[in-house]
Amino acid sequence: MARYRVGLETRERILSATRRLLAEVGIEGVTLKAITAHARVGAGSFYNLFASKDDAVFEVIREAIESVDPDPAGAGADTLDDLVDAFVAFMTGSSPIARIYLQLAGRGLTDPSIASRVLRSHRRRVERFADAWQREDPSLSEAEAVARAEVMLGALTGLGMTALIDPSFDMRAHANELLPSQQGVAVPPLS
Amino acid sequence: MARYRVGLETRERILSATRRLLAEVGIEGVTLKAITAHARVGAGSFYNLFASKDDAVFEVIREAIESVDPDPAGAGADTLDDLVDAFVAFMTGSSPIARIYLQLAGRGLTDPSIASRVLRSHRRRVERFADAWQREDPSLSEAEAVARAEVMLGALTGLGMTALIDPSFDMRAHANELLPSQQGVAVPPLS
DNA sequence: GCAGAAATGGAACGAACACTCCAATATGTA
DNA sequence: TACATATTGGAGTGTTCGTTCCATTTCTGC
Numbered sequence: 001m002a003r004y005r006v007g008l009e010t011r012e013r014i015l016s017a018t019r020r021l022l023a024e025v026g027i028e029g030v031t032l033k034a035i036t037a038h039a040r041v042g043a044g045s046f047y048n049l050f051a052s053k054d055d056a057v058f059e060v061i062r063e064a065i066e067s068v069d070p071d072p073a074g075a076g077a078d079t080l081d082d083l084v085d086a087f088v089a090f091m092t093g094s095s096p097i098a099r100i101y102l103q104l105a106g107r108g109l110t111d112p113s114i115a116s117r118v119l120r121s122h123r124r125r126v127e128r129f130a131d132a133w134q135r136e137d138p139s140l141s142e143a144e145a146v147a148r149a150e151v152m153l154g155a156l157t158g159l160g161m162t163a164l165i166d167p168s169f170d171m172r173a174h175a176n177e178l179l180p181s182q183q184g185v186a187v188p189p190l191s
Numbered sequence: 192m193a194r195y196r197v198g199l200e201t202r203e204r205i206l207s208a209t210r211r212l213l214a215e216v217g218i219e220g221v222t223l224k225a226i227t228a229h230a231r232v233g234a235g236s237f238y239n240l241f242a243s244k245d246d247a248v249f250e251v252i253r254e255a256i257e258s259v260d261p262d263p264a265g266a267g268a269d270t271l272d273d274l275v276d277a278f279v280a281f282m283t284g285s286s287p288i289a290r291i292y293l294q295l296a297g298r299g300l301t302d303p304s305i306a307s308r309v310l311r312s313h314r315r316r317v318e319r320f321a322d323a324w325q326r327e328d329p330s331l332s333e334a335e336a337v338a339r340a341e342v343m344l345g346a347l348t349g350l351g352m353t354a355l356i357d358p359s360f361d362m363r364a365h366a367n368e369l370l371p372s373q374q375g376v377a378v379p380p381l382s
Numbered sequence: 383g384c385a386g387a388a389a390t391g392g393a394a395c396g397a398a399c400a401c402t403c404c405a406a407t408a409t410g411t412a
Numbered sequence: 413t414a415c416a417t418a419t420t421g422g423a424g425t426g427t428t429c430g431t432t433c434c435a436t437t438t439c440t441g442c
Contacts, residue, residue: 004409004418026301028219032400042421043401049419053400099300106297108356109290110217115356122353151346151368154353158345162313165299165306177342195388195439223430233391234431240389244430389438399428408419 002049011049013039018056019063023096026103030057061114064100065121069128080132080179084156088175091160102161126150136180152178193240202240204230209247210254214287217294221248252305255291256312260319271323271370275347279366282351293352317341327371343369 002008017038021030032053036046050056068090078086091098108115129149134140140148155178163171193199208229212221223244227237241247259281269277282289299306320340325331331339346369354362 002418006409007419010419024301026298029301031398033398036421044403044422045420047401103297103300105352105356106294107217109294109352110215110220119357147365147368150353151350151365154349154365155342155346156349157352158347158349159342161296161300161348162341162345165296166310174338174342174345177338193388197439198389201389222428224428227391232389235392235433236390238431384442386441387439390436391434393433395430395432397429397431400426402425403423404421406420409417411415411417412413 007049010039010041010045014041014046014049014056015059019060019096019100022057022060022064022103023099027057027107061100061104061117064097064104065117067095067097068101068121069125078128078132080129080136080152081181083129083132084152084175084179087156087160088172091156092163092171098160099164102157102164105157122153126153129153198240201230201232201236205232205237205240205247206250210251210287210291213248213251213255213294214290218248218298252291252295252308255288255295256308258286258288259292259312260316269319269323271320271327271343272372274320274323275343275366275370278347278351279363282347283354283362289351290355293348293355296348313344316344320344 002011014035017035018030021034021038025034030053032043032046035053035056036043039046046056104114105118108118126146126149129152130142130145133145133148133152134142156175159169159171159174163169193202205226208226209221212225212229216225221244223234223237226244226247227234230237237247295305296309299309317337317340320343321333321336324336324339324343325333347366350360350362350365354360
């Protein structure tokens with residue numbers, strides 16, 4: 001619907017406000033009033049650019065789900081270290097998107113349509129981690145590699161959740177424990 | 192407020208309905224209308240027994256958080272196998288409480304009061320798992336044991352989330368991968 | 383079985399919600 | 413410059429929310 005420059009700018013302002021609000025107050029806490037207030041637009045302007053509130057929210061959600069996969073361009077060449085590093089960076093970075101993604105996972109427990117989206121992106125990620133496992137240890141069968149990838153991603157997700165709830169949690173140190181190359185290496189004491 | 196038998200029964204019916212609804216539609220999806228409809232009571236009856244909707248909801252939430260710790264009575268004597276087993280049983284069991292707990296963890300990302308409750312129970316659990324780790328391998332320092340417990344619980348939480356979103360996921364098999372006694376043992380192929 | 387308190391259902395309330403409507407204005411095109 | 417249309421803010425809509433109120437019924441100790 002947006003054709004003029006000002007309209008496209010307003011659209012971006014709305015999406016930016018929605019992104020921030022999703023991270024701060026959660027999916028259910030986002031109201032149209034809050035979005036329009038933060039984006040400094042009237043309700044009429046909003047509905048001139050989006051069909052509904054959910055339209056804007058889902059736009060941001062899609063963006064969140066897609067950006068969980070770190071560096072999707074370099075597919076097929078990552079080492080396990082790279083993948084874990086990228087995942088940790090995504091979780092502990094300043095972007096609100098990681099918060100949104102983890103909330104979505106929780107919401108997938110009750111909303112089937114969100115569950116299927118989250119699951120699909122999860123399966124893609126498992127595949128990439130499994131490939132990396134097999135490159136690291138070619139003696140692994142595919143099933144074994146997939147199983148290890150599943151456990152590793154489960155752990156990374158769980159650690160990410162702890163890290164986002166508890167800012168003092170050192171996710172990177174704990175995530176390194178998961179790497180076969182670091183097996184048994186001590187984690188530095190918590191500050 | 193409840194003094195007579197019928198009142199206490201009604202109270203239980205309301206809590207039961209709230210518990211089921213929390214698991215099925217999530218915290219934000221629970222409405223007073225849904226609670227009173229499922230419990231077959233009028234709004235007046237509800238407010239005769241609870242101060243607010245949140246009063247009933249928090250009652251169930253408290254129950255959910257407390258029951259995550261499997262078998263708190265046998266503290267200090269569990270093996271790692273026992274603890275993992277109990278956690279898996281809790282997650283994959285038929286009780287709606289595991290679903291509620293995982294939702295809560297997600298909500299802790301935006302609600303500080305819920306975050307602190309979830310964190311407190313998490314820390315208690317880490318302590319128990321760390322103790323079990325040290326019993327299993329007395330050469331571990333306390334810091335190392337805590338680190339391993341943290342990773343293990345992160346993985347269990349992440350795997351539990353996957354299991355509750357994807358019913359075909361075999362959590363028990365994957366959780367066993369985490370045990371030092373099973374390190375390197377293959378996971379049976381997914382059906 | 384009577385008195386007093388507890389329990390009940392449902393109508394009614396204000397607040398908050400997503401969304402509509404529209405007159406006024408800004409923007410791009412030719 | 414002039415025209416068509418995109419963009420704007422905000423008052424107004426209908427709905428749903430949690431909660432209150434209260435007349436009526438049910439319960440229990442004495």
